[in-house]
Amino acid sequence: MTPAVSIKGLSKRFGHTQALNDVSFEVPSHSIFGLLGPNGAGKTTLFSLTANFLKADSGAVEVLGIDTRYISRLQGRLSILPQDAQFQRNVPILDQLVFFRRLAGRTKPQAQDEVLHTLDLVGLQSVARRRVGSLSHGMVKRLGVAQAFLGHPEVILLDEPTAGLDPANARQVRDLVRQLQERTTILVSSHNLGEIQELCDHVAILDHGRLVLAGSVDDITRSNRECNLSLSRPLQDVELQRLVAIRGVRSIERTSSPAGNLNHDARSAEYLVKLNLSAEEIDQDTVIAALLKAILDMGITPRRLTEGHSLESQFLEVTGRPPAPASG
Amino acid sequence: MNLKTLNARHIWLISLHWSRHAVRSGAGLVYLMIALVFGLSVAHAVIMPVEQLMALQKEQTGHTDPDAIHNTIITVGRPVAQFVLGLKSMAEASEQATAQEQPNAGDSRMATPGAADPARLDPWTDFLLEDRPALLSAIFLILLFGMPFAISFLAFNQVTGDIQGHGLRYLLLRTERGNIYFGRFLGTAAFSTAVTAVIIATITLYLGLRVRIYPAGALAAWAMHGFLALAILMLPYIAVCSILSASVDSPFLSLVLAKLTIGGVLLLAILSGLKWESMKLIKYALPWGWQNHLLHPEPAHWLGAGLACLLYTTVFLMLGYARFETRDL
Numbered sequence: 001m002t003p004a005v006s007i008k009g010l011s012k013r014f015g016h017t018q019a020l021n022d023v024s025f026e027v028p029s030h031s032i033f034g035l036l037g038p039n040g041a042g043k044t045t046l047f048s049l050t051a052n053f054l055k056a057d058s059g060a061v062e063v064l065g066i067d068t069r070y071i072s073r074l075q076g077r078l079s080i081l082p083q084d085a086q087f088q089r090n091v092p093i094l095d096q097l098v099f100f101r102r103l104a105g106r107t108k109p110q111a112q113d114e115v116l117h118t119l120d121l122v123g124l125q126s127v128a129r130r131r132v133g134s135l136s137h138g139m140v141k142r143l144g145v146a147q148a149f150l151g152h153p154e155v156i157l158l159d160e161p162t163a164g165l166d167p168a169n170a171r172q173v174r175d176l177v178r179q180l181q182e183r184t185t186i187l188v189s190s191h192n193l194g195e196i197q198e199l200c201d202h203v204a205i206l207d208h209g210r211l212v213l214a215g216s217v218d219d220i221t222r223s224n225r226e227c228n229l230s231l232s233r234p235l236q237d238v239e240l241q242r243l244v245a246i247r248g249v250r251s252i253e254r255t256s257s258p259a260g261n262l263n264h265d266a267r268s269a270e271y272l273v274k275l276n277l278s279a280e281e282i283d284q285d286t287v288i289a290a291l292l293k294a295i296l297d298m299g300i301t302p303r304r305l306t307e308g309h310s311l312e313s314q315f316l317e318v319t320g321r322p323p324a325p326a327s328g
Numbered sequence: 329m330n331l332k333t334l335n336a337r338h339i340w341l342i343s344l345h346w347s348r349h350a351v352r353s354g355a356g357l358v359y360l361m362i363a364l365v366f367g368l369s370v371a372h373a374v375i376m377p378v379e380q381l382m383a384l385q386k387e388q389t390g391h392t393d394p395d396a397i398h399n400t401i402i403t404v405g406r407p408v409a410q411f412v413l414g415l416k417s418m419a420e421a422s423e424q425a426t427a428q429e430q431p432n433a434g435d436s437r438m439a440t441p442g443a444a445d446p447a448r449l450d451p452w453t454d455f456l457l458e459d460r461p462a463l464l465s466a467i468f469l470i471l472l473f474g475m476p477f478a479i480s481f482l483a484f485n486q487v488t489g490d491i492q493g494h495g496l497r498y499l500l501l502r503t504e505r506g507n508i509y510f511g512r513f514l515g516t517a518a519f520s521t522a523v524t525a526v527i528i529a530t531i532t533l534y535l536g537l538r539v540r541i542y543p544a545g546a547l548a549a550w551a552m553h554g555f556l557a558l559a560i561l562m563l564p565y566i567a568v569c570s571i572l573s574a575s576v577d578s579p580f581l582s583l584v585l586a587k588l589t590i591g592g593v594l595l596l597a598i599l600s601g602l603k604w605e606s607m608k609l610i611k612y613a614l615p616w617g618w619q620n621h622l623l624h625p626e627p628a629h630w631l632g633a634g635l636a637c638l639l640y641t642t643v644f645l646m647l648g649y650a651r652f653e654t655r656d657l
Contacts, residue, residue, distance in 0.1 A: 053497055054656045072333055072504050079501055086493035091349050096498075099345050103338055103502045147498060 002065050004029040004155050004185035005050065010059035012045055018209050019045040022059070025204050025214040032181055034200035034217075035189040036311075038319055041206040043189040044083050047159050050187075051080045063155055076104050081148040083159040087140065089133035093124065096132070097147055104151055114150065121176060122146045123169070137164050145173055149180070156180070158188045162195060174199055197221075197311040205318055212318045217311065222277040224313050225284060228255075230304035231295065234269040239298050246294060248287035250276040268303055274313075330653075334510065338503045342511025347518045350482070353489075359482035360523055366478055367527035370470045374463055375539060382539075394541040402457045405466055409453045412469050413620055455625035460550045461542040465623065467531060468554040472619050475524075475558060476565045480586035482520055483569030486512045487652065488582040491574075496657050509652045513570050513645060520566060521559045528555040557622035557630070560637045564615050565590060567644035574652035590614065615640050 005027035012020045020042045027033045035043050048054040050061045052071040061068045063078050071078075087096055094115060101111035119125040122142040132140060141164050148156050158177070162170035177186055177199060190196050196203060197217060204214035213220060234254070235243070243252055251274045275287055288305070295302050350356030378401060382392045410416040456465035487509065490496045499508055532551040536544055572585045593614045601608035611617045621633035 048497075048656075051497070051501055053494075053500060055654065071501065075502060080497065082494060082497040084494060085497040086490075086495045087498065088349060088353070088495065090353065095345075095349075099341065100498070100502055102341055103499075 002029070003027055004031070004064060005033075005187065006062040007046070007050070008060050008062070010046070010049060010061060011057045012042075012049060012054060013057055020049070020206075021209040023206070023209070023211045024059075025211055027185060027187060028202060029185055030181060030183075031185055031202045032177060032200045033185070033187045034196035034203040035187060035206065036193065036196060036203055036315060037189075037206035039191075040208075041319075042209040043206055044159055045209075046206070047080065047082070047157050047187070047189065050157060051078070051082070053082070076151060077154045078157075079148045079150070079153040079155075080157040081144045081159055081161055083163075085144070087132040087143065090131055092129050092131055093119070093135075093143060094128040097150065100147060100150060118146045118150050119143075121149065123172065138166060138169055141165055142169060142173070145176070149176065153184065155185045156187070158186060160189055160191070162190065162192065170195070193312045193315055203311070205315060207319045213314070219278075220314055221311055224317070225275040225277060226307070226313060227273040227275065227288065228304070228306045229271045229273050229291075229302065231269050231271065232301035232303060235271070235298075235300070239300075242298075243291060243294055246287065246290050248275050248277055248282050248284075249291065250274040331506065333504045334506045335504065338507035339511040339514065342499075342503070342507055343514035343518060346512045346515030347522075348515075350515065350519045353485070355482055355485045356519055359478065359520075362478050362481050363475070363523045363527060366474055367471060368530065370474070371467050371531045371534070374466045374470070375535070378463060378539065378541075382541075397541050398462065401462045405457055405462055406453055409456055409466070409469065410450065412473070413452055413456075415450055415453065451625060456623060459625070461535065461547050463535060463539070463542075464532070464547065464550050464554060468557065468623055469620065471527075471554075471558055472561060472622065475562065476590050476614075476616075476619075477587070479520060479562050479565045480569055480583060480590060482523075483516050483566040484573060484583040484586045485579045486516055486570055486573040488573040488576055489579045491657055492577050492579065494657075500657060505653050505657075506649060509570070509574065509649050510645070513566060516566050516569075517563055520562045524558045524562065525555060528558070554623070557619075557634075560634050561615065561619050561622060564637050564640035564644060567641045567648065568614065571644055571648035571651065574648045574655070 003026035007026070008024050010020050010023045011018070023042070023046065035046065037043050045054065049056050050063065050068060052068045063074055066073045068074065087093075094112070097115040097119070098108065098111040101114055102108065106114065116125055116128060119128050122145055124139060124142055124146060127135065127139065132143070135143065141161070145158070145161055148158060161173050161177070165173065174195065177188065180186060188196065188200060200217055202214075202216050203220060205212050229252075235252075240252060243249060253272045253274075255270045255272050273291065275284060277284060277287070292302055292305070378397060381400060382397055385396070386392050407416065407420075410420075456462065456469075487496065496508065528551055532547055535542065536547050568589060569582070569586045572582045572589065576582050576585065594611055594616050597608050597611035597616065600610065609617075615633075615637050618633045618636045621629045622637075624630045624633070
């Protein structure tokens, strides 16, 4: 199957800064692909090269099998939410988006219908006739998302789509992205690793302009999957050793409860369970079931089990740095 | 640079959108104000003395004599027109103007305009002052000189602001770079043409309805010629601004460079031309050397000047497009 996006040996330098260095990976069709990396890793540069805003020093990008140097052949098939791109401040939202659709060959009434429908999806229909300058930061961000979704493109690049949005609006954008997955391939860059892990089925991690990891989220986190476990009492050493001996469990570490957590029961004990599913080739549910059964056999009550930030651990491992604070 | 990818519909839509929202972008509003103030001030400065003369004449004789007024305009305007057209040096022009201030000389000219005046031998000046409505000719000559300075206030920000703010990124996946570049040029030119039309129409209506010393048909025909001359002249200057706008990332820098380029070429030609004759040719880097020919009596001259303006426009546009097509946005 032809990948939706194919990046081959892409390099770009700005003065003395090597923004991207020989980056290659492929984005499968109809996937939600997360692009991760610390600030300055090259994510926005990669998006800008993919959309042909910037000219690559070397390498090539193909979208839907078309070299993006001939970007006009992708009109209507590829769209982008660029980071920090400004709309015309004094022009009404409706005029700007209708203008975009008219470039795609729509008549004015058709364009207006499409635009109003899309604005409705992001909750902006009521402000359609207002000027961009009068909108809040979050509304402008949603407007950017709306313009990227206009016209049912086959590939959408979203550069930090939820940055600056409140949790409810961020959730709305994530839901929209999920709805689009059936017919669209979506590349998302974000600092919010939890969001990427929740939303994406594939990821690539960039650091200092280099690709350090790429693959499906499942594959990447298999060797380093985490669960947070809350038990009715602390484990004794023997009990701990029994649990670690379960197939697929890599380690179990006691963690302190979050400071200021009023709901925290002083008698309970919190543990971080690290799983390694790659070597054992078993699935997570089987390991968890075995783990819980053993705990119950020990007469301990499991009070809470939540999935941990496996991707974050992997990110930390390959970049050596924690991700920037999530803003969306 | 691939012109085959240009899309006429896209260029039309971009041009329409751009000219429609030019006033809202600020630059259009500034240009509208500057052009109106400049154009109407020039008209005021040229027409007011004539109105005063007419009022004086009416006070003294009880009526106005359009022929006498017309002859006075010709006499006073001739040395100035000859200097502006480059037919006489400043010294010769002021010598002639001083001679006209002698009461006898002035009276004789008013009585028989140009009867024994060697300056009458100059057909271009005669055409502008005698064959065509002289007041309009004077206004056109000043506008042809001044409007290139004003146009940069409109044209400096065709793409540079959107390069700086990355606003073009919303368009780049929807149309070709060339369509954006040429569409915005056409939108700017359309806006400039509309403003020029408003200025010329206002002045012409005032001359026709209030001053009433020229036949309406002659006034309308010459106004149309002057409007076309100004509209065509603006194109190469807008195209120069297009190059600068496509080449720098700062609107302010683009404006400064536009001012320096448009004014600098003329200033350099004048100043260096005082010492070295050949340096006067610098003015042909822009249409400065051709533009007055847009008001020449010979069709070959004004057609040639018009074609020269279009040629400059084409060359400048292609240079700017080559830059815009290949740069990072």
